[in-house]
Amino acid sequence: MLKLAIQKSGRLHEDSMKLLKECGIAISNGANKLKTEATNFPLQVFFLRDDDIPQYVEDAVADIGIVGENVVYEKNKSVKTVEQLGFGGCRLSIAVVRGEQYNNIQSLEGRRIATSYPHLTKQFLKKNKVNAEIHEISGSVEIAPGIGLSDAICDLVSSGSTLLTNGLKEVETILQSQAVLIRHNNFNAAQQQVLDKLLFRIHAVRKAKNNKYILLNAPNDKLDEIIGLLPGMKSPTVLPLADKGWSSVHSVLSEDEFWDKIEQLKAAGAQGILVVPIEKMVM
Structure with missing residues (x-):
C-alpha cells in the first residue's frame, strides 16, 4: 500500500483527483474526509494542507505527494521530485505598484517586500546582491502595498488579473512552477513497484493529452x-x-x-x- 498526500482543497486538489480518476484509480472523497483508500489500486490518500505535504513526505508519513514546485522549493525539505505533472502552472514573481518607475532588480534595494515565500524571496535577492526588508504574511499578499505594509510583493501569478486589479505590475520572475509528484528518500522495493505502476498510468494519460x-x-x-x-x-x-x-x-x-x-x-x-x-x- 502506497500512501499519497494531496491538497485537501485549493487549486491543485481538483486536478490531482482528476488525474487519479484518469489513471483508473477509484477514490471516494467525502466531505471533511482526511484519509481514504482506493478500491482498485494499492493506494491510500491523505488530504492535507499543501504547505504540510513536503514535511509529511520527508518524514515518510506519506510515501508520495502531489504539490506545487513552489512549495517544494520554499519548504526545502529532503524529498525527491519524481515527475512533473503538467497542471497547476504558475510563476512566483515580484510585483510593484503600477506607475512606479522600475529599472532593474537593483530598484528593490532598501524596499519592503511582502510575501508568503520568504525563503525563495531571500534566495533571489541574495543571488542578485540586493538588500531588502522581507515581511512574511499569509494570504492576500497583493493588498500589502495598498495598505502601506510594503513597497512590493512576491507572490504566485497565473493570469496576472489579480495584480492588475490591485494596481500592481509584474517586474521579476523568480520561479516557474507546476504540480509535481514527490517521494521520500527511503523507498523499499515494494513501494517502488507500486510507484512504477502508478507512473506507468500517469505517463499513458499525459501522453494521450499531448x-x-x-x-x-x-x-x-x-x-x-x-x-x-x-x-x-x-x-x-x-x-x-x-x-x-x-x-x-x-x-x-x-x-x-x-x-x-x-x-x-x-x-x-x-x-x-x-x-x-x-x-x-x-x-
Missing part, C-alpha cells in the same frame, strides 16, 4: 507525400477505401505540431480529416 488521433482520406497518387507528413508512433495505418484510387490513413499527431500538419495535409490532397481525442496512450 496527442491527437487523426483519420483522413487520401488519393493513392498522393499517399507517399501524405505518409511523409504522418510518422505516427511507428508509421501510419493505410487501408483501402471502397472507392478505387483512395485510401484511409490513420495516425497520431502531437499537439505542438497539429495545426501546421493539418494545413500541410490539406495542401497535399487529404480530405475528410477527422480528429479524435485519445483517452490513454501506452507506449
